Amino acid sequence: MQKKILVLTGSPNKNGNTSILVKRFVEGCRHREAEVKVVDANGLKYKTKGCISCRACQKLKTYRCVITDDATKILAQIPKFDILVFATPVYTFGPSAQLKLLIDRTYALVKCEGTTPVGPLTKMRFALIARASGGPEALVPIQRTFAAAARFLGIPFNSSLVPFAGESGGVRGNTAALTKAYAFGRRLGL
Ligand SMILES: Cc1cc2nc3c(=O)[nH]c(=O)nc-3n(C[C@H](O)[C@H](O)[C@H](O)COP(=O)(O)O)c2cc1C
Numbered sequence: 001m002q003k004k005i006l007v008l009t010g011s012p013n014k015n016g017n018t019s020i021l022v023k024r025f026v027e028g029c030r031h032r033e034a035e036v037k038v039v040d041a042n043g044l045k046y047k048t049k050g051c052i053s054c055r056a057c058q059k060l061k062t063y064r065c066v067i068t069d070d071a072t073k074i075l076a077q078i079p080k081f082d083i084l085v086f087a088t089p090v091y092t093f094g095p096s097a098q099l100k101l102l103i104d105r106t107y108a109l110v111k112c113e114g115t116t117p118v119g120p121l122t123k124m125r126f127a128l129i130a131r132a133s134g135g136p137e138a139l140v141p142i143q144r145t146f147a148a149a150a151r152f153l154g155i156p157f158n159s160s161l162v163p164f165a166g167e168s169g170g171v172r173g174n175t176a177a178l179t180k181a182y183a184f185g186r187r188l189g190l
Contacts, residue, residue, distance in 0.1 A: 003034040006081040010041045010088040010099025016168035021181040022087045028185020041102040044070035050101040057108035065108040079120035090132035093141040126150040127158045131165035160184035
């Protein structure tokens with residue numbers, strides 16, 4: 001069956017490393033005839049500075065955020081996809097703040113029945129595409145964070161990590177990194 005993949009990107013650099021690698025990743029997915037949509041979290045407009053922890057979403061029977069802005073529209077689309085991919089540069093050992101604002105709003109897509117999480121996110125697969133200027137150790141905390149989220153949700157998780165990505169745009173001539181991104185797309189798109 002055709003895979004449906006939603007990529008949330010979080011770099012402020014339109015032609016930076018994240019954008020370059022996501023393009024190759026998408027090509028790999030499409031090689032498998034997967035349906036791919038890319039949403040740039042950097043361009044979204046919010047009414048609040050991220051999730052305000054009002055917990056109103058947890059009292060609803062449905063899975064939605066009660067704040068109506070650009071994030072609400074993305075949250076409504078997420079359940080239509082099989083795979084949610086987070087693509088981000090490493091900023092201070094985590095995802096960029098631009099992406100984190102959107103990630104926190106996905107709180108509305110999970111509720112807990114006792115200690116068991118339920119909701120749309122528990123039916124998906126998570127994937128992470130992350131790059132850092134530093135070596136492999138610079139990517140350990142972000143990898144652990146997303147793996148822990150997937151473990152909590154009880155869903156599969158895959159990652160493609162690019163150390164030594166250099167400054168913005170530095171991966172353009174990095175054939176190994178580009179090949180890896182394409183191969184990751186082919187793998188997830190199957
Ligand atoms: C605010 C900021 C924080 C960063 N923090 C880290 C870090 O903790 N570790 C690291 O290896 N690289 C760090 N970097 C480097 C970026 O991860 C790297 O340059 C990345 O490839 C940029 O991707 P982009 O071109 O998509 O913006 C940081 C860069 C910025 C601007």
